[in-house]
Amino acid sequence: MNFYKKLSPFYNLALLYFIVSFTLRIVLLFHPITQSSFTFIESLKIFSFGLLSDFFVFILTSVFLWLYLIFISNSKYNKPYGYIVLAGFLALLLYMASGKSIFDEYGGALPRIILIFVSIKTLLFSLFLFLPKHRNKIRFWLFAFVIFLYVLLILQNAISEFFFWNEFGVKYNFIAVNYLIYTNEVIGNIMQSYPVVPIFSALFIVTGTVTYFIIKKSRNYIDEIPSFNEKLKISTIYAVLFVCSLLAVPGLATTENSKNVFANELQSNGIYKFYLAFQNNKLDYFKFYKTIPNEKAFAILRQDFPAITGNNTLHQVKEDSLEQHKNVVLITIESLSADFMKMYGNEQNITPFLDSLAQKSLLFTNVYAAGNRTVRGLEAVTLCLPPTAGESVVKREDNKNKFSTGSVFLQKGYNVKFMYGGDAFFDNMQDFYTGNGYQIIDKSGFSENEVTFSNVWGVCDEDMYNKAIRIMNAEAKQSKPFFNHIMTVSNHRPFTYPNNKIDIPGNIKSRDGGVKYTDYALQQFFKQAEKQPWYKNTVFVIVADHCASSAGKTELPLDKYRIPALIYTPDMKPEKFNKLISQIDIMPTLFGLLHFDYESKFFGRDVFKSDYQPRAFIATYQDLGLIKDNVLTILSPKQQIKQLQLKLNEKTGISPEFQIHYDEIPLKTENKNLVDETISYYQSASYVLKEKEYQFKNLTDKNKKLYANVHN
Structure with missing residues (x-):
């Protein structure tokens, strides 16, 4: 039972994602743009296969949560390891700031994004290393921020899927990928088309409230940091589920084969649809x-x-x-x-x-x-x-x-x-x-x-x-x-x-x-x-x-x-x-x-x-x-x-x-x-x-x- 609690950040966030996705499907099912009726089999597929898709997609998207949680420990701050790790971070930071890193060859915003990420990691590691008395408090607020971010993304994605459906009658597609490129016009369009301040105010209030309850049920992970063996078990379970998800998600997509396009769209997972659209923005006819x-x-x-x-x-x-x-x-x-x-x-x-x-x-x-x-x-x-x-x-x-x-x-x-x-x-x-x-x-x-x-x-x-x-x-x-x-x-x-x-x-x-x-x-x-x-x-x-x-x-x-x-x-x-x-x-x-x-x-x-x-x-x-x-x-x-x-x-x-x-x-x-x-x-x-x-x-x-x- 104690080990089961170590998985609480995962299953509490997963439960939220399933509830939000299920609710979204209900809302889209009865949306005026959904000009269709559904047979019992189609309805069963929409919600059963949709739930399976949501489960496997959540596993794939929680990889960053797993990486964050698995590296939480106190031992890495012990002498001399802590100073060696900090020296490594500082060297990496200087390398990124030099403007001659391998990432600079790609140009665009990538080098700046990585520089900001390394800077934040270096700062946080320094705080944990030099302020051991405040380590638990800093760790708690960082944990709260990560959970808050996941909750925000889950809720924000649901809102985005709703408005995209409201505009186009489908889950994310090629147009959504284009929207990432022309952010000024798209964000401006959203600002002028919808009551953004009330929507985002409500979003942050709901996100804060949900985060509070998830942290309350999941903070045992940082109060009693898992041992190396427990982390090994968590990683093994996650790795198996991750590999299964890589195979299952594309397979489930092939079951979206109804003659009713709305049924296929409602059954699908929006995040995976976005990934497919991103991959297929260039289609070679001959392939x-x-x-x-x-x-x-x-x-x-x-x-x-x-x-x-x-x-x-x-x-x-x-x-x-x-x-x-x-x-x-x-x-x-x-x-x-x-x-x-x-x-x-x-x-x-x-x-x-x-x-x-x-x-x-x-x-x-x-x-x-x-x-x-x-x-x-x-x-x-x-x-x-x-x-x-x-x-x-x-x-x-x-x-x-x-x-x-x-x-x-x-x-x-x-x-x-x-x-x-x-x-x-x-x-x-x-x-x-x-x-x-x-x-x-x-x-x-x-x-x-x-x-x-x-x-x-x-x-x-x-x-x-x-x-x-x-x-x-x-x-x-x-x-x-x-x-x-x-x-x-x-x-x-x-x-x-x-x-x-x-x-x-x-x-x-x-x-x-x-x-x-x-x-x-x-x-x-x-x-x-x-x-x-x-x-x-x-x-x-x-x-x-x-x-x-x-x-x-x-x-x-x-x-x-x-x-x-x-x-x-x-x-x-x-x-x-x-x-x-x-x-x-x-x-x-x-x-x-x-x-x-x-x-x-x-x-x-x-x-x-x-x-x-x-x-x-x-x-x-x-x-x-x-x-x-x-x-x-x-x-x-x-x-x-x-x-x-x-x-x-x-x-x-x-x-x-x-x-x-x-x-x-x-x-x-x-x-x-x-x-x-x-x-x-x-x-x-x-x-x-x-x-x-x-x-x-x-x-x-x-x-x-x-x-x-x-x-x-």
Whole structure:
């Protein structure tokens, strides 16, 4: 019984972790975003396998607790050992402070973190060594701090998982890993979106209270420090459990195999999901996905692009009519789901301007976003290729000098700019766009009197549009047309915007308000643009970057990828295009409307061509989907393939072309042609990126100078 008490710090913290995790699963199960019902078997798996996952993950994450506890002793402070150990700490401290340690070779924050850690260890060891009378008191408070830290992390993780689920409807994934990189924006977003002070005040009060009771039941460990033999037993037990956990956790993850995605997410352990997302931020298609010979992949692709030869996508786009070098303004709108618009069934009238503009435009009624992040939307309209596995090309190291919409405009003599109301450093946008010939206009280029309102994401959309008008007025005085790509920011949590603009106050942080203000700001932009001399010679392209949410019952819920898209030119004849298209087709279609002749590497198609075959690409960072012939084919890591028949779930009062809801029913018999075609698209896209076949090669001297001027 006495030895059992020596394990009290472990089992008391474990009990807390199990209670918190169980409670969290209950809360998430009944969360409004969890749009699903669960069978008895699914419910049993969620809580039984979930508990097992929690147990083994706790064992793995308590390794630091074990290391701390196992080195608690008094003997190491006896003469002369204590002084020898202190000398070792001081030598290590000097080595780290020299700036020439092995860790300095890695750069970044690592050397500083290790220096701080060694400094703290040296200070604490000195206190224990030279203040033996106060040793027990210091040890108690240090023990209390370690327990407090573990309790805080357990509770903080539960809160984080809740808010992440509240935003995305899943446990931690690739997005959570990205959030660690862009801490300023993310922390600022949290500060502005949630009542942080009350939440953290309550968190620290609860943490302190729970810590008090755990210390009360666990302090026997430091009151009667275990002997060497007892520590050996503890270490043996822990080592066995640790090894078992290393094997068990991945095995339990394979049991998350329900057709109900919410069931899999609820069963999973958030910490392990975060680890998996961190490991899988770079996914080599050829290692993780089903492949076919490259020659076959490009042969299948040739059915869509008859002019390509070899293992690349180079083909000539020829038009019969004279090229029109009109100005082009591309506006990608943050998180604008199709179902925010009236035509798709929304009855709240939150996009009145876009609803009216759509009636005067070339409206694409059946468009799907390529992904569920802004960088995927930017990739789709800039590079016009399917969303390959892992990170968007925007955020990869090899993201420069790609064949892009910007490179086509540069060849046609356009000024090319990317405009963003926030810091273009976020999501690597600055590196990507400058590396592909664009000039950047972002928040850093705004003077103080140009900013009327801003939040953590940047200036409000009105301020960005006002800046864009001034820039375009200056550009119009030059002897060349302009292409300006504007990325909006206002329709993003915390959904704050200037008051007294719309009938929803900006300080109540409403999603509907964010959408309505975005629509209002766009209307103000057009009101200003109409007064400018360049307006009638300008084509406006408006498309969402992605939907407001990607959570659903399936891996790739179609309604969560449906986005609005339109092309507007003053005095144009309104038209609807109802065929299925992908976000990557928008810009090639625009080039067709402008009658551009150019050498293309795009996977995106001009959808008005007679040989266009309707299809769309939708993906997460690891599930890659192709929609074609009312079938959704999904490629997943570990060479997994799933096919789902799409059955329209028709909503009354909505025109057929604006229906967005589909039931996804597993196919009983595999459609091999569609499987091969899906593999062909994604494999060939991965191949041309990996082998640098998607570069903007053979620049003319003129365009080389354009690139040089941009980079300088």
